[in-house]
Amino acid sequence: MAAALRPRACWLDPGLAIAVLRRIDADGFARMDDWSPGADSPVPERECRLIAAPRPAALEGDLAGTLACAQRGETLAEAEIVRLFSARGPEFGAVCAAADELRQDVNGDRVSYVVNRNINYTNVCYYRCQFCAFSKGKLSENLRGRPYALDLDEIMRRTREAWARGASEVCMQGGIHPEYTGATYLDICRAVKTAAPGIHVHAFTPLEVSQGAATLGQSVPDFLAALRAAGLGTLPGTAAEILDDEVRAVICPDKVTSDEWLAVMAAAHALGIRSTATIMFGHVERPLHWARHLLRVRALQMRTRGFSEFIPLPFVHMEAPIYLKGRARRGPSFREAVLMHAVARLALHPHIPNIQASWVKMGPEGVAACLKAGVNDLGGTLMNETITRSAGAVHGQEMSPAALEAMIRAAGRTPVQRTTLYREAGPERRDASLAAAPLADVVNTPARRYERAASPGPLAPPIVL
Numbered sequence: 001m002a003a004a005l006r007p008r009a010c011w012l013d014p015g016l017a018i019a020v021l022r023r024i025d026a027d028g029f030a031r032m033d034d035w036s037p038g039a040d041s042p043v044p045e046r047e048c049r050l051i052a053a054p055r056p057a058a059l060e061g062d063l064a065g066t067l068a069c070a071q072r073g074e075t076l077a078e079a080e081i082v083r084l085f086s087a088r089g090p091e092f093g094a095v096c097a098a099a100d101e102l103r104q105d106v107n108g109d110r111v112s113y114v115v116n117r118n119i120n121y122t123n124v125c126y127y128r129c130q131f132c133a134f135s136k137g138k139l140s141e142n143l144r145g146r147p148y149a150l151d152l153d154e155i156m157r158r159t160r161e162a163w164a165r166g167a168s169e170v171c172m173q174g175g176i177h178p179e180y181t182g183a184t185y186l187d188i189c190r191a192v193k194t195a196a197p198g199i200h201v202h203a204f205t206p207l208e209v210s211q212g213a214a215t216l217g218q219s220v221p222d223f224l225a226a227l228r229a230a231g232l233g234t235l236p237g238t239a240a241e242i243l244d245d246e247v248r249a250v251i252c253p254d255k256v257t258s259d260e261w262l263a264v265m266a267a268a269h270a271l272g273i274r275s276t277a278t279i280m281f282g283h284v285e286r287p288l289h290w291a292r293h294l295l296r297v298r299a300l301q302m303r304t305r306g307f308s309e310f311i312p313l314p315f316v317h318m319e320a321p322i323y324l325k326g327r328a329r330r331g332p333s334f335r336e337a338v339l340m341h342a343v344a345r346l347a348l349h350p351h352i353p354n355i356q357a358s359w360v361k362m363g364p365e366g367v368a369a370c371l372k373a374g375v376n377d378l379g380g381t382l383m384n385e386t387i388t389r390s391a392g393a394v395h396g397q398e399m400s401p402a403a404l405e406a407m408i409r410a411a412g413r414t415p416v417q418r419t420t421l422y423r424e425a426g427p428e429r430r431d432a433s434l435a436a437a438p439l440a441d442v443v444n445t446p447a448r449r450y451e452r453a454a455s456p457g458p459l460a461p462p463i464v465l
Contacts, residue, residue, distance in 0.1 A: 018326035025333045026286050027086065035334040035366075037282065037314035043365040044334050047092065051338065051372045055097035056090055063091055067098045070346035075298065081291035084343045085336070092335060099342035099374030106353050107376035111408045112418040115401060115425070115433040116169035116202070116380035117162035121188060122149040124447050125175025127207075129252040130322035131241070131283055131315060148444035149177060155188060156195035161440060162383060163196035166401070166433025169420045171380065172203035173236060177447075182212030182223055186230045193231035200420045201231050205239035206264035207256050221267045228273060234420055235268050237276035237311065243293045247285045251322060262300055269306025274421065277307045277352070281340060282315035282332030283322060290340070294347045301351040308421060309354035309377060312340040314361050337362065338373050345374030354422065359399055364407055371411045377418075378404055383439060401433045 012020060025031055033044035058064070066080045076084075087095045124147045125132075159170055170192055177184075185204055192201050204212070204227065213223035224232075241251060243258040256264070265275055277297045281290060301307045314337045317323040317330040332340070345355045356377040357370040367378060383398045405415035417425040417433065425433075 021326065021328070022330050024329065025336055026282070026290075026329070031333050033334055036317060037331040037337060037361045037366075038316035038318065038363075040363075043363075043369060047335050047338065048369055050090065050093035051096045051369050053090075053093045053097075055101075056094050059091070059094055063087070063094065067095070067346070070349060071098060071102060073350045075295075076347055078288070078291045078295060081294060081343065081347050082287045084346065085287040085290060085339055087339065088335065092339065095339065095346070096342045096373035099345040100372055102345050102349055103355070103374045103376050106350070109413045110416045111371065111376055111378060111411070111413040112354075112416045112422065113378045113401070113404050113408075114169055114380045114418050114420060115165075115167045115429065116171050116420075117158060117165075117167050117383040118380075119150070119155055119158050119170055119172045119192075119384070121155060121172060121174040122177045122180070122447065123147060123175050124149060124177045126178050127176055127252070127254055129241075129255060130325075131251050131280065131320050131328070146444075147447040149447045151445050152187060152191045154443050154445065156191050158384070158442065159192045159195040159199060163199055164432065165383070165436035165439075166429050166431070167199065167381075167383070168425055168429050169200040169202050169380065171236060171382075172201070173205060173208070173238060176207065176211055180212075181215035182218065182226075183216065185212045186226060189227060189230035189232050200233045202234045202236055202420050203232060205236055206261045207239040209235070209264050209268075210256055210260060220264055221271065224268055224271055224273060228271065232273065234308070235265070235273060235275035237265070237278045237307070238280075238313075240278050240293075241280045242285050242289050243279075243296045244285070244289045247289050250284050250327075258296065262296060265306065266300060266304055269300075269304035274306050274308050276309050276311055276356075277301075278311045278313050279340070279344075280313045280315060282330075282336065283317075283320075283328040290343075291347075294344060298348050298351060301348070305351075307352050309356050310344050310348055310352050311356040311358065311379065312337070312344060313358060314340070316361060334366070334369075337366065338369050341370045341375050342373040359404075359407075367407060368411055371408075371413060378408070381433075384442060398439070400436070401430075 023031055035041050035043055062083065066083055070076055084095055162170055172188065185208060189201055209220060209224060213220045216223060240261055241248065243261065245258050248255065268275055279293050315331045317328065322328040323330060341355055341357060354377050355375050356379050357367045357375045358379055359367050360382060362370060381399050381401060401417060408415040417430050419425055
């Protein structure tokens with residue numbers, strides 16, 4: 001592990017390393033609560049009181065100046081962003097309050113969400129990302145579930161069902177299957193648009209785009225143009241993790257580099273294909289790396305205007321290989337998780353107007369706190385959310401529109417059902433979503449050859465979940 005990721009190596013006995021790592025935050029201080037992303041644990045009352053408190057009339061030192069610069073939309077220096085992440089006690093409350101003042105100025109009291117369905121078309125992957133508990137196969141950690149690869153018929157069935165239940169979007173991501181090429185991704189797009197021509201296809205991270213282009217011998221822009229012609233609407237901003245190669249060398253050494261991720265996004269934005277941006281935090285990195293990530297996202301947005309929103313994704317540790325091996329923290333602390341949303345609002349202003357909180361990672365109480373710290377969007381209803389559940393999260397695989405709207409109203413805000421690109425959903429979509437029937441069982445076609453030890457005898461029938 002790089003030296004900057006091992007600030008305690010000079011004094012910590014190796015025999016205590018794992019125990020200490022599981023009890024500290026990103027600065028190396030003791031965690032003050034038992035909260036972790038995705039876990040069924042209460043949010044800490046002290047931090048919630050600080051978030052709800054009025055903004056202090058006066059702040060000591062440099063924090064007041066940094067907050068003022070951020071609220072004016074100036075680009076903060078790396079050290080200034082790190083300073084915001086160091087806020088504790090009343091300073092923590094002040095940063096959250098400043099972020100929420102910006103949210104009020106930019107978004108008012110409207111809190112949006114989209115009705116969507118997750119379709120994770122395969123969990124077979126030949127990459128070895130150490131934070132991932134979703135992918136399966138001979139080259140990955142076979143932790144939960146069995147390898148599968150969806151048939152196009154099942155993808156189309158799920159799409160039709162999602163449309164009937166009021167969805168305006170399907171969000172599609174998956175492992176990098178050794179047998180998949182760019183043609184596979186084109187076929188998936190065409191299948192979705194055949195099943196529901198009106199649905200928006202939000203699919204394929206820069207990793208899939210890069211891999212798909214390479215398998216077809218095409219440039220990334222040419223492959224993106226082909227995807228768009230096949231029905232692609234926007235790209236999800238995942239596979240970013242931390243846009244710092246020092247961290248990536250530890251958590252995803254064989255994945256796209258920071259520059260490659262940014263280059264794919266730049267190419268998409270140049271073609272008019274918009275995307276989201278994310279950060280996955282709370283594992284081995286430090287606040288310095290968070291600051292670098294935010295500045296790189298801001299710089300690209302200033303060039304392209306292609307990011308529609310920023311989504312903090314707290315690391316869910318329970319089933320992640322890197323945590324089970326004793327090499328990662330157990331996600332961010334509650335203070336850090338809320339601060340990421342607040343600091344993102346401040347550091348990315350005015351270039352990215354939407355900051356999203358993930359209910360499946362933060363939980364309802366955590367989302368309520370984030371709504372007081374700069375957040376204006378709660379993401380999707382997530383029919384069939386599986387990636388975070390595979391990591392051990394307990395907050396469910398779908399949140400109904402009625403439940404999301406109740407959560408928003410309880411925070412004193414006005415719910416707005418939106419499309420992927422932040423237009424208000426039409427009455428037909430909204431009515432269908434509020435009257436949705438229960439989801440049917442999904443069928444995951446087994447990918448037997450990618451299991452670690454195949455069972456003898458004939459193949460079993462499809463897995464029904």
